[in-house]
Amino acid sequence: MDIIQIEGGDVLANLDERTITGRLIPFGEEGRTNLGRFTVEAGSIDISRAIAAPSIVSLNLDHSPSENIGRATRVWEQADGIY
Numbered sequence: 001m002d003i004i005q006i007e008g009g010d011v012l013a014n015l016d017e018r019t020i021t022g023r024l025i026p027f028g029e030e031g032r033t034n035l036g037r038f039t040v041e042a043g044s045i046d047i048s049r050a051i052a053a054p055s056i057v058s059l060n061l062d063h064s065p066s067e068n069i070g071r072a073t074r075v076w077e078q079a080d081g082i083y
Helices: 048-052
Strands: 002-006 009-014 019-022 030-033 036-039 058-060 068-071
Antiparallel strands (some): 030 036
């Protein structure tokens, strides 16, 4: 796997499987968004629907829904965030 540095953190890419893995939401770290700064704590986001049907999570370019480039195949929570 190759490690690619992006603003949101490390993304692991598997070229053979055509997959990427990364932390989507870090816990306990201040985030900067167009709505201001905030911190997400563990357990504060219900991801049960995404766990049951991960393809509801889309991957797009620059947060543009019209530039969808993929779908999630797995969503899970770890101590440090949501992946």
